Amino acid sequence: MDEKRDRDTFISLYETVYQDMYRFAFYTLKNRQDAEDVVQDTAADAYSGFGKLRELGAFRGWIFKILSNKCRRKLKEYMTQPAELLQELSVQEDLTERIQVRNAFWQLSDEERLIVSMHVFAGYTGKEIARILHKKEGTVRSRESRALKKMEQMLEE
Amino acid sequence: MKDYSVLEKIKNSADSCEIPENIKPENLNLNRREEAEETKHKKTGRRLWQAGAAAAALVLVLSLSFITMGNRNHQENDTAVFESTDEGGAKESRETSLKDEGQKELSDLYVQAESYDEVYERLKENQSQAKSGTLLDGGIVMEEKTVEESAAASDAASGSAASYNGDYSQTNVQTEGVDEGDVVKTDGEYLYIIREEQDVQIVKIDGAAMEETAVIRPDANASENSILDIYLTEDTLQIICQRYDAQMEEDGEDTYYMNYRGFTSVYTYDVKDRKNPVLTGTVEQEGTYYTSRKSGEYLYLFTSVYPQESLSTQYSVQDPRNGIIPLVNGEAVPVSDIYIPEDKGMGGSEYMLITSVNQETPDQITDQKAIMEYASRFYVSTENIYLQRENWDQKDNVHTAIAKFSFSEGKIKGESAAVVSGSVTDDFASNEYEGYLRVLTTGWRGGEETNSVYVLDSDLKIVGKIEDLAEGESIYSARFMGNTGYFVTYRQVDPLFSVDFSDPENPKILGELKVTGFSQYLHFYGENRLLGIGWETDPETGAYKGLKLSMFDVSDPSDVKEINKLVLKNIDYFPGEYNYKAFTVSPQKNVIGFLTTSYESSGTAVSYMVFSYDDENGFSAGLAYSMKDGGSNQGEDTRGVYAGSTFYVADADCITAFDMENGYEKIGELEG
Numbered sequence: 001m002d003e004k005r006d007r008d009t010f011i012s013l014y015e016t017v018y019q020d021m022y023r024f025a026f027y028t029l030k031n032r033q034d035a036e037d038v039v040q041d042t043a044a045d046a047y048s049g050f051g052k053l054r055e056l057g058a059f060r061g062w063i064f065k066i067l068s069n070k071c072r073r074k075l076k077e078y079m080t081q082p083a084e085l086l087q088e089l090s091v092q093e094d095l096t097e098r099i100q101v102r103n104a105f106w107q108l109s110d111e112e113r114l115i116v117s118m119h120v121f122a123g124y125t126g127k128e129i130a131r132i133l134h135k136k137e138g139t140v141r142s143r144e145s146r147a148l149k150k151m152e153q154m155l156e157e
Numbered sequence: 158m159k160d161y162s163v164l165e166k167i168k169n170s171a172d173s174c175e176i177p178e179n180i181k182p183e184n185l186n187l188n189r190r191e192e193a194e195e196t197k198h199k200k201t202g203r204r205l206w207q208a209g210a211a212a213a214a215l216v217l218v219l220s221l222s223f224i225t226m227g228n229r230n231h232q233e234n235d236t237a238v239f240e241s242t243d244e245g246g247a248k249e250s251r252e253t254s255l256k257d258e259g260q261k262e263l264s265d266l267y268v269q270a271e272s273y274d275e276v277y278e279r280l281k282e283n284q285s286q287a288k289s290g291t292l293l294d295g296g297i298v299m300e301e302k303t304v305e306e307s308a309a310a311s312d313a314a315s316g317s318a319a320s321y322n323g324d325y326s327q328t329n330v331q332t333e334g335v336d337e338g339d340v341v342k343t344d345g346e347y348l349y350i351i352r353e354e355q356d357v358q359i360v361k362i363d364g365a366a367m368e369e370t371a372v373i374r375p376d377a378n379a380s381e382n383s384i385l386d387i388y389l390t391e392d393t394l395q396i397i398c399q400r401y402d403a404q405m406e407e408d409g410e411d412t413y414y415m416n417y418r419g420f421t422s423v424y425t426y427d428v429k430d431r432k433n434p435v436l437t438g439t440v441e442q443e444g445t446y447y448t449s450r451k452s453g454e455y456l457y458l459f460t461s462v463y464p465q466e467s468l469s470t471q472y473s474v475q476d477p478r479n480g481i482i483p484l485v486n487g488e489a490v491p492v493s494d495i496y497i498p499e500d501k502g503m504g505g506s507e508y509m510l511i512t513s514v515n516q517e518t519p520d521q522i523t524d525q526k527a528i529m530e531y532a533s534r535f536y537v538s539t540e541n542i543y544l545q546r547e548n549w550d551q552k553d554n555v556h557t558a559i560a561k562f563s564f565s566e567g568k569i570k571g572e573s574a575a576v577v578s579g580s581v582t583d584d585f586a587s588n589e590y591e592g593y594l595r596v597l598t599t600g601w602r603g604g605e606e607t608n609s610v611y612v613l614d615s616d617l618k619i620v621g622k623i624e625d626l627a628e629g630e631s632i633y634s635a636r637f638m639g640n641t642g643y644f645v646t647y648r649q650v651d652p653l654f655s656v657d658f659s660d661p662e663n664p665k666i667l668g669e670l671k672v673t674g675f676s677q678y679l680h681f682y683g684e685n686r687l688l689g690i691g692w693e694t695d696p697e698t699g700a701y702k703g704l705k706l707s708m709f710d711v712s713d714p715s716d717v718k719e720i721n722k723l724v725l726k727n728i729d730y731f732p733g734e735y736n737y738k739a740f741t742v743s744p745q746k747n748v749i750g751f752l753t754t755s756y757e758s759s760g761t762a763v764s765y766m767v768f769s770y771d772d773e774n775g776f777s778a779g780l781a782y783s784m785k786d787g788g789s790n791q792g793e794d795t796r797g798v799y800a801g802s803t804f805y806v807a808d809a810d811c812i813t814a815f816d817m818e819n820g821y822e823k824i825g826e827l828e829g
Contacts, residue, residue: 007187010187011182011185012182014182014185015182018176018180018181018182018185019174019176021180022174022176022177022180023171023174026171026174027167027171032177036177036179036180039180040179040180040185040186043180043185043187044187047187066729069729069730097166097170098169098170098173099170101166101167101169101170102170102171105167105170116164116167119164120164120167120168120171121168121171131793137354137383139445139446142401142419142445146463148163148164149463151163151167152163155163155166
């Protein structure tokens with residue numbers, strides 16, 4: 001592939017995933033700017049490694065894998081930055097259901113958010129999540145089910 | 158299903174997210190990156206991770222020998238220590254005291270429950286608190302994440318202690334003398350391998366010759382049982398399994414939902430005859446597997462128990478069917494073994510359940526403790542379990558409450574407690590030596606990170622500390638050797654410097670050395686050498702350039718030098734980054750073994766690498782073996798093991814043997 005076509009192909013594939021990528025990052029990181037940066041970064045990384053992607057059908061799984069690991073690193077950085085972490089958690093009162101769901105989601109732990117995001121936005125199966133996060137499948141399954149249960153409780157209010 | 162509807166709600170709630178203009182396809186700017194890449198990374202042909210912020214590292218070398226100074230210097234800071242004997246005022250001062258550092262009674266953190274009803278009531282309160290979602294939650298829950306993630310650093314003693322009893326490798330552990338379960342074990346003559354979480358394969362190994370002698374499936378319903386870790390102690394093999402009991406529960410008209418209760422079991426086998434393993438006993442406790450340790454004949458098992466939400470009026474609280482009180486071997490934990498948080502609202506709505514079992518009486522639990530607490534970070538030394546829980550206050554100050562439980566001959570006993578400022582950002586940032594607990598913390602002050610070193614005596618009295626270290630940075634990895642501690646911190650620019658604290662009142666920076674990149678894992682490598690494994694970064698852009706091996710000369714802790722380094726390009730990840738058990742490091746054998754992965758279009762390319770090291774030639778690659786089909790579970794469950802002069806790369810799919818004395822020539826293979 002020549003460069004122009006390479007780029008066009010990349011962009012057309014990116015177009016199919018970038019919204020979910022952003023939602024994934026925003027929901028996981030709870031910070032708009034960081035979410036944007038992380039998606040930018042992922043896109044640049046993916047583009048530079050794009051030549052190696054022979055099977056275009058694998059694009060989604062591949063780019064989300066890069067994104068997942070980037071978000072994970074970012075979360076680790078947050079560990080020591082409580083101020084930033086809590087920034088977007090400010091509780092608003094009159095909430096639409098969507099905002100309620102989002103706020104409930106943001107009550108989950110870092111790991112829980114990451115796992116649920118990987119399921120909901122990236123579309124990974126439990127086994128795939130376990131592989132990418134290098135955890136046991138049973139652990140991923142139980143973390144997710146516990147996270148959803150917590151959310152249920154919160155939303156029942 | 159309820160779960161499904163929550164997932165849908167999450168998805169729907171995100172639909173309205175406003176997508177930033179900058180990342181829309183038409184605006185996406187790849188050029189900037191392309192240019193940067195052409196100029197900076199022409200040779201690599203491919204840029205690896207680009208960190209958002211310039212990443213760098215700094216190693217602090219702290220000589221801790223002095224720190225056993227008296228408490229007098231810190232009286233001022235400790236004034237708020239909870240000493241009130243006035244019961245009326247106790248509640249208030251206690252609440253504040255937990256936010257102030259200093260020695261505490263264990264009962265300031267946790268009290269033994271007096272009745273099952275009290276446990277239940279507390280659980281309900283905590284659950285409803287969780288519902289209203291206090292801001293505190295984020296901070297507290299977060300802790301658990303890093304327990305598994307931060308394989309970054311390490312305990313010093315075990316460093317020198319890649320020590321092996323025979324001429325074979327052992328699981329890389331946190332604390333020398335305290336064994337940890339893993340997916341592959343060896344005793345030099347046999348390999349024991351967990352396969353697909355379903356069975357354990359025993360293989361006789363003798364150089365290139367490999368022969369399966371037995372396969373163990375813990376029970377007939379193995380498909381519901383996941384095998385997560387194994388232990389081998391001479392002729393005793395212990396298998397840790399987890400399963401879920403699903404119960405359908407009615408939830409209003411025509412609505413049911415599945416309630417999952419996790420259970421974790423230990424199956425103990427006598428494997429004296431490796432062809433005929435004999436099951437000698439089983440214990441089971443409620444909860445999902447968290448971790449475990451083994452010391453002597455005792456296995457200590459940690460599970461997280463999430464109680465059922467509703468109290469069924471049909472059964473009493475402690476009735477096993479009710480799901481309120483955690484079960485051990487089918488029975489509710491005795492009330493006297495349940496600890497509930499003293500400070501209302503600080504506790505979790507779940508339990509950490511700790512039990513011990515002697516391998517000689519494998520049907521019985523020796524002791525048990527259930528602590529109503531989020532699964533926290535904890536550190537296990539040879540004698541004590543330290544539970545650590547972060548507390549955030551409204552001003553974003555963070556403190557860490559430490560609760561100490563001793564263990565001896567299977568007995569688990571609550572001992573003492575303390576609160577220190579900051580959070581412990583790494584499992585290995587805690588270390589016990591000669592009765593003293595050393596803890597490294599990263600706090601947050603005035604918008605900047607700040608780090609502290611604490612030394613606590615056996616009663617958890619703070620006897621020494623250093624504050625305000627490395628502002629604007631956080632501790633990234635650590636390793637202790639006797640009275641010396643080494644720390645890698647992380648920040649925008651990249652000096653590596655050493656700090657001398659031998660005069661406790663006048664800590665001094667002794668030297669400063671520029672080193673690019675940062676270590677995520679540290680391991681002592683023979684006399685006066687410290688091995689760092691991490692990432693090389695571009696000092697200007699912070700871009701990740703590859704996996705980096707560094708060797709530091711620590712013969713003079715005040716003048717640490719990086720004497721050799723090697724950068725491996727085109728690597729995106731290495732499992733050791735989050736799991737120290739994935740490393741096989743032995744200075745005696747001169748082996749540095751680990752797995753690397755690269756994201757390729759066709760999937761993840763996984764290679765097993767073995768390096769050797771000498772000062773003159775630096776790091777030399779012994780083995781670079783591309784795993785077939787990316788290895789088992791993408792290499793996550795692959796381990797390098799040596800026995801005599803043979804190196805085995807082993808996982809569920811395949812065992813491959815290499816001759817270490819002949820350039821790691823491949824000499825044998827056994828398909829799983």
